[in-house]
Amino acid sequence: MTPTELRQAEAEYCKSDPVYFVENYCHIEDKDADELIQPFTLWPGQKDALNDFATHRLCVVLKARQLGFTWLALAESARLLVLWTGRTVIGLSRSEAEAKELVRRLGVILLYMPEFVAPADHVPAGWAGPTFEQSALSLTVHFPDGPDSVFNGFASSPSVGRSFTADLIVIDEWAFQQYAHEIWQSAFPVVNRPNGGRVIGLSTIKRGTLFEEIFTNPTNDFHKIFLPWSADPRRDESWYRRTLGALGEDKTMEEYPATVDEALTVPGGAFFPELKDIHRAANPPEVPGRRYVTIDYGLDMLSAHWVDIDTTGRAIVYREYNEPNKTIGQAAEIINQLSAGEDIELFLAPPDLWNRSQESGKSRAQLFSEAGLNLTMSSRDFAAGCAAIKEWLSLDSEGKPYMQFYRCKNLVNCMTKIQKDEKNPNVYAKEPHSLTHAVDSLRYFCVWWTNPAAKTESRRKVHWEPDLYEDYENADSEGRAYLIKKYGNPF
CATH class of the missing domain: 3.40.50.300 (P-loop containing nucleotide triphosphate hydrolases)
Structure with missing residues (x-):
């Protein structure tokens, strides 16, 4: 050859x-x-x-x-x-x-x-x-x-x-x-x-x-x-003990796992280890209580959740909606349609929606209002919001949860996967960003209920039309106070 x-x-x-x-x-x-x-x-x-x-x-x-x-x-x-x-x-x-x-x-x-x-x-x-x-x-x-x-x-x-x-x-x-x-x-x-x-x-x-x-x-x-780490035959138990001493248990399990379960556990990494099967509700609320909708909005994702609180102060998150690429008009229409026939106390949203656009001079909250959805501002305190979610996930003396989730698969999945921030273990990580939309939405409700930034009474009594906004902008402090008393808070 x-x-x-x-x-x-x-x-x-x-x-x-x-x-x-x-x-x-x-x-x-x-x-x-x-x-x-x-x-x-x-x-x-x-x-x-x-x-x-x-x-x-x-x-x-x-x-x-x-x-x-x-x-x-x-x-x-x-x-x-x-x-x-x-x-x-x-x-x-x-x-x-x-x-x-x-x-x-x-x-x-x-x-x-x-x-x-x-x-x-x-x-x-x-x-x-x-x-x-x-x-x-x-x-x-x-x-x-x-x-x-x-x-x-x-x-x-x-x-x-x-x-x-x-x-x-x-x-x-x-x-x-x-x-x-x-x-x-x-x-x-x-x-x-x-x-x-x-x-x-x-x-x-x-x-x-x-x-x-x-x-x-x-x-x-x-x-x-x-x-596993032992796939390299040159690594023995003494090598692993030295690695453990140098990196500590958490980092060693993350970088050099011995089993799949160990690799996926990453001790100390999950931000909501409190979330268990007991937090899954088998049924929706039997009798309507006080109901709220809480949203996180951006063109990359509209994430909305419906929360019902009964007379004992226990909550069920009973509906979720998560879809990208929705305009403000579309988002408002979707939320109103899904809320049809329900007595919603407030629609809660993050403070950044009240930032005014340089181009239009209007905030996204105002645009939501013009589209038929009046929002109430929640708190911007990130750490307090993270702590508030944990409080809602806690159990009472009888082992019953204060908050449950009914058919909110995406929210529960995101809460299960989201990790502690590497630099601040008191808050959850903002990356991967795809996990944060639903959790952020829940946070706006939890932090508002714990320490509300706006009382239920501040809920708008009428739809603020553009001319009413103009009157408010041009009024003095006494005139603005009168408009708020008569028509509700525009923001």
């Missing part, structure tokens, strides 16, 4: 055996070794994962830190790029610097694979096989008898998913990528073909993220892979 025929026969075998390919033809950087470049010798967990990468179209990997899985995913990328013509692999990273690092590492793998590919600027004499060249964010394999194969590195951005087609997408540190939801919504159709397209998503855990949602969802099509 000629060298070319031998290479082709070996390539065919490597197509069917990813472990053989990696252990015989891939090199990586090992900063702990005497020589930086080392053959990629696989641990048992890496071998199993590599076979899973080749077998399953959608793979999500929850792992401990520093287990070489970025190198492993790049090795599988290299197998696809150098053994098949016309293939495209995309690497998604948190930043441009990290995207460049993916391309650089892939270049290292190919540079030390002379059996299958040669650098375009140093082609050996008599070489008739593929060559490769790379730039900062891309690497291209040129074939003498077929179309190029390409690896492109991208930094996380809302539109990146629509920028490419791909045979394989590698998502590195998925839980820590900004715009993860937007990227996945646009990237999944790229690989969602009947006979092709794969995803390898890698990350350590971060609660409340798309990565966690995908890994913990038992009904999606993802193949779940978990690698």
Whole structure:
């Protein structure tokens, strides 16, 4: 057989055996070794994962830190790029610097694979096989008898998913990528073909993220892979004890979990550990009590909740609404429709809705009023609001909750996932922002009820028409007091 025929026969075998390919033809950087470049010798967990990468179209990997899985995913990328013509692999990273690092590492793998590919600027004499060249964010394999194969590195951005087609997408540190939801919504159709397209998503855990949602969802099509800290056979119990002493229990469990449950627990991370099954109401309020609607509004999300308080002071959040891209007019109409036939005491909203627009001179609260929904301002005290929610979640002496939730799946889900702020454990984290809308809405009710910024009596008695607002703006203090007494507070 000629060298070319031998290479082709070996390539065919490597197509069917990813472990053989990696252990015989891939090199990586090992900063702990005497020589930086080392053959990629696989641990048992890496071998199993590599076979899973080749077998399953959608793979999500929850792992401990520093287990070489970025190198492993790049090795599988290299197998696809150098053994098949016309293939495209995309690497998604948190930043441009990290995207460049993916391309650089892939270049290292190919540079030390002379059996299958040669650098375009140093082609050996008599070489008739593929060559490769790379730039900062891309690497291209040129074939003498077929179309190029390409690896492109991208930094996380809302539109990146629509920028490419791909045979394989590698998502590195998925839980820590900004715009993860937007990227996945646009990237999944790229690989969602009947006979092709794969995803390898890698990350350590971060609660409340798309990565966690995908890994913990038992009904999606993802193949779940978990690698504990002990997957590296060089790590023993003494190594773990030293790590525990250096990082503490919470951080060690987060960065170096031993089990899936340990990875997902992240002790001390959840902001509402008080939330239990006992807080789920089996039925809606039997007899209507005092009812309130509380909202968090922005074009990115309208989140509204209906709260009923009975004569004993216990509350049931009995309805929720969460949808993005609603104008103020649409939001007001939706809330009024959902509240039809109910005696709503107040519609509570955050103070920022009373900030006046420089363009129109009107606040969003005023625009809501003109659209038929009169709002009452809640408190802006974030810490007090967080504490107030916890008070409502507490149990009485008989073990009964002061607040329950009836069919408010999104709110309960957000409250379960939302974490403590890393710098201030007295408040919940504002990232991921997708978790905060519903919790913010509930907070505006809880903090208002605990220490109301506006009494029930301040509820508007009439709809404030534009001319009435004009009279109020032009009136002196005595005139404004008269208007408020007669028509209610305009704000």
